[in-house]
Amino acid sequence: MSSLEDLYREVILDHYRSPRNRGELPSPPARRVEGFNPLCGDEIVVYLEVRDDVLVDIKLTGHGCSISQSSSSLMSAAVKGKPVSQVREIIANFKQLMMGHEATLGSDEAPTTADLRAMGELAALQGVVKFPVRIKCATLAWNTLAQGLDESD
Amino acid sequence: MAPGEPVSSFDPRRVRADTPLLRRVINERPITYLDSAASSLPPRAVIEAMSRYYEMRHANVHRGVYQTANEATAIYEGAREAIARFINAPAGANEIVFTKNATEGFNLLAKSWGHKNLKAGDVVLVSEMEHHANIVPWFQLREVNGIEVRFIPVNDDFRLDLTDIESLMEGVKLVSLTAMSNVLGTINPIKDLAALAHRHGALIAVDAAQSVAHSPSDVTDLDVDFFIFSAHKMLGPTGLGVVWTREAILDQMPPFLGGGGMIADVRVDGYTPANGPSRFEAGTPPIAEAAGLGAAVLYLEGLGMANIVEHERNLTSDALSRLASEFDGRVRVIGPSDTHSRGGVISLDVEGVHPHDVAQVLDQFAVCVRPGHHCAKPLMRRFNLAATARASFGPYSLTRDTDVLIEALHHALTMFG
Ligand SMILES: Cc1ncc(COP(=O)(O)O)c(C=O)c1O
Numbered sequence: 001m002s003s004l005e006d007l008y009r010e011v012i013l014d015h016y017r018s019p020r021n022r023g024e025l026p027s028p029p030a031r032r033v034e035g036f037n038p039l040c041g042d043e044i045v046v047y048l049e050v051r052d053d054v055l056v057d058i059k060l061t062g063h064g065c066s067i068s069q070s071s072s073s074l075m076s077a078a079v080k081g082k083p084v085s086q087v088r089e090i091i092a093n094f095k096q097l098m099m100g101h102e103a104t105l106g107s108d109e110a111p112t113t114a115d116l117r118a119m120g121e122l123a124a125l126q127g128v129v130k131f132p133v134r135i136k137c138a139t140l141a142w143n144t145l146a147q148g149l150d151e152s153d
Numbered sequence: 154m155a156p157g158e159p160v161s162s163f164d165p166r167r168v169r170a171d172t173p174l175l176r177r178v179i180n181e182r183p184i185t186y187l188d189s190a191a192s193s194l195p196p197r198a199v200i201e202a203m204s205r206y207y208e209m210r211h212a213n214v215h216r217g218v219y220q221t222a223n224e225a226t227a228i229y230e231g232a233r234e235a236i237a238r239f240i241n242a243p244a245g246a247n248e249i250v251f252t253k254n255a256t257e258g259f260n261l262l263a264k265s266w267g268h269k270n271l272k273a274g275d276v277v278l279v280s281e282m283e284h285h286a287n288i289v290p291w292f293q294l295r296e297v298n299g300i301e302v303r304f305i306p307v308n309d310d311f312r313l314d315l316t317d318i319e320s321l322m323e324g325v326k327l328v329s330l331t332a333m334s335n336v337l338g339t340i341n342p343i344k345d346l347a348a349l350a351h352r353h354g355a356l357i358a359v360d361a362a363q364s365v366a367h368s369p370s371d372v373t374d375l376d377v378d379f380f381i382f383s384a385h386k387m388l389g390p391t392g393l394g395v396v397w398t399r400e401a402i403l404d405q406m407p408p409f410l411g412g413g414g415m416i417a418d419v420r421v422d423g424y425t426p427a428n429g430p431s432r433f434e435a436g437t438p439p440i441a442e443a444a445g446l447g448a449a450v451l452y453l454e455g456l457g458m459a460n461i462v463e464h465e466r467n468l469t470s471d472a473l474s475r476l477a478s479e480f481d482g483r484v485r486v487i488g489p490s491d492t493h494s495r496g497g498v499i500s501l502d503v504e505g506v507h508p509h510d511v512a513q514v515l516d517q518f519a520v521c522v523r524p525g526h527h528c529a530k531p532l533m534r535r536f537n538l539a540a541t542a543r544a545s546f547g548p549y550s551l552t553r554d555t556d557v558l559i560e561a562l563h564h565a566l567t568m569f570g
Contacts, residue, residue, distance in 0.1 A: 065509035
């Protein structure tokens, strides 16, 4: 049985109740990217400011469930101030985490304990994998950020 | 016993015992099924009718001359007759077209009747509380021939705003409305609106997807022109829908899909479509599903639609008053607050808890409710909501289901509070 506590870890509820990096950035210079989950109506807007290949600032607005909101908040905290190349790595790792259930079937390796430790608070979202319909909620902000980075290349 | 006549022997616990799925245990709790508005649970009689067809009578319809083929045809046509009786179709089974679901029914209406009878500038009048099934086909027709799609607004009391209906009717050729909202539970005054439409020389189509299993359906009494619904919301199987229209209208409608079964003749230089409902039923139809629907009609008639209405009204009344008193206003019902012209569909807005999270917490209690926009995005926008968590009753529902719902809602509020 997948328990609710696996999904709604304290870290997630904390980021849901007090989201980090909430708000807007003047655009331009910041890039503004929108993401939608048409199934549940979740919407997210990511503002990102890239200077000299560093994601110097990121802000988010929008609405959605606790998983999409906390995931976007956790993401913003994890990527802010990092070089773009490292941000891409974090995105890739996170997506790997979300594919956990598929990883055992395919050739991709499931994340190791070390990988998880390196992810810090993000690892709290690991429980989402046990609730397949919620994975889209968790990945919405990440896909939106990735799209924003691609557009600014 | 006449359909719709109250029977004192109606017992929801017996309906429950007849419904195999309600024996499921999930997360160590008995299932609390509160999603009948999305799809209702078939009783054993429906499932057995479908199995019996596959085990004993499986054959294609309308073609064979052998025994089982005749039996299959009789089952399929028998379902048409059962539906005609159930909705009191004036000219009987000849007015009943089987589709895949209500959605395909509206596509048939727009793409066959609408395409032929509506031209640029003609108005189709729908409402803000329609399901996308009764909106998108009209937008698609608008792209083809420039009709206007006009919306009756919805009031803050969750009912149609009919104050300006006379001016809204200007240029209207078809009024197409839901009998009961799948989000709000609101029941619309279809009979009055049919009279109004006819006074303005328009026809009226009714989306009966929600109402058909929760109120008596009498197309003759309502005096409507089209009546569209799905089998799976009336204790029947998925994959089968119904369009009723008057024989005189049906006879003038061009075919929809082409192929076998819908023709009178095919030559190398063209084809002649069949007459009657089969003109709209190209290809091998859902025969097992028709067997199931026939059984569902018998089952509903056995329960008595008036009994079902009364039972669900009691459940709804009890649930509405408890939801209003239990939560200090932290759980808001998006829909009429009394049971006057209202069915057992209860959309909830839970303070500080997103509908997805509500539904997730409820799942832990084995409570099945639906989060989302319920395919009614214009209505969601009207009330500034992205989504609601919706609970809905069926004839097998009990007050106990509301007890568990309330217990689980308390848990959700605590968890996210
Ligand atoms: C009011 C209403 N209309 C139409 C539909 C569409 O029914 P179906 O999905 O069976 O085609 C539904 C069901 O979701 C509904 O609730």
